[in-house]
Amino acid sequence: MSSTRGGRWTAWAFLAPVTVYLLACYAYPLYRNVELSLRRYTVRSFVSGGAPFAGLDNYRDVVTHPTFGPALAHTAVFTAVSLLCQFTLGLALAVFFHRHFPLSRTLRALFLVPWLLPLIVSASTWSWLLNSEAGVVNAALGALGLDPVNWLTSPRWSLVSVIVANIWIGIPFNLVVLHSGLQAIPTDVYEAAALDGASGSQRFWRITFPLLRPVSAITLLLGLIYTLKVFDIIWIMTRGGPTDSSTTFATWSYRLGFGSLLPEFGPGAAVGNLLIVVALIGGLSYVRAQRRQRW
Template structure:
């Protein structure tokens, strides 16, 4: 009888080959599943710190602020932990207060003037620095100084400069024959004074963001516009401004949110005075909670929630406009 030699590991028949294949498939499938599970756990590990941070420093404070505004929290209630639930009474008291209308008007003027002038000056500087020249880097770094200084230091400096008696601004104006201006103590000038200081503080932010946006506009477009006979203003209006619109929208939105909650600059310079001449909603909220020695935490939280609602409204408007623009 003739026999045929078989190599080691060679299946003796077709059935043997079929039996071997299924045993290998589960091993490969389990390895794939292990890799998928490992990838998922790695993703969870990377996202977990962010989720914990958002819960601790955003979600929980927001929940506590809403709870404060819906209860009547007094120092005694904080100690004993039994505040009375009053619903929306705190919001009704705030809105019906005689100080609400003036604080809302001051907030609107302070915010709109600040972000408009900051954006205009920041955009002009960004366009100016787009053409690299000698010492442009040094000058850009110098413009960042207001952004790097602590806000209390900047506000204190502006308070000294605007001092009615010996401030440098009145000294310069006096050299041109302009009389003394009570920047910080006059109801007519107090809001303008803190607005000027806030504009100075916000220009570097606008400059940095808009300058970065300008770097993404190809030089070929400016060359083509120049060949078509467009002057500098036409190039800005037809090329720069339209292509910078998405960056401009983000810059204005962030500036709006930041300006709505400005407290330190106004508090250091005028404490919202004289009277309520420079009192904004954020200053009113801070004063109710910490500025009088008789804290009213629930009305302060209600005012803060109103500011959050205003910011959310503008945020949703921005998202709506972006979606409509993307669909178009």
């Protein structure tokens, strides 16, 4: 039925709406964004049009800007540390929840809560937890006899704080995906290993970890794409500050375009486009690795 010529063309009747939608709501905004980055826009020309073509000037300005180095470093650290911690903690919890025990299902479901909350809710909750004077984290440090930390207002700690909040949000996703990956591993493999006298850690490193590789790879890829995009948490907790100490490409781009009274759309779009290149390289290298593995 699907091979008939008629069928193949009716298919496009069903696909027409989504195709038009992709052109209008993805391709066109992306095109406008590239165009923004190649012209020298002012607020007036942004509204009325007619901004002069500037070639790659915006990109040159952005790359030589003093914020570029820190933003690049913070994006890399934020992404790498978040991914590593989310994945490790998520995997540990997935292994823990893999053995059924009373309430395991309910507790696992509760773990999803942080992931489902609106990011602005999580971010403002963490802001108050980490508040210098009234936050419960500093109160706990005080109870242990430690000095309070200016989590959000000192350049030394702001990046750490937003990373901690982001890890907290990312753990549930890693837990759920890795848990379902674990369930796909046939139990007789473990039974055979147990008969051969394999210890718990041997079973994990020799069986679980290798067999979980495909699921781990996709979890990390989705994590990478998601983490590169993270904007809400950082912007709400620190606005990228103090003095760029938690600025990433995403918050920098937003600040240039929308964060001040004098928007710089050209450079903002240029930063955004650099970000998309990184995300695409990550995504496509995964797709390629995946294909090579299959054939």
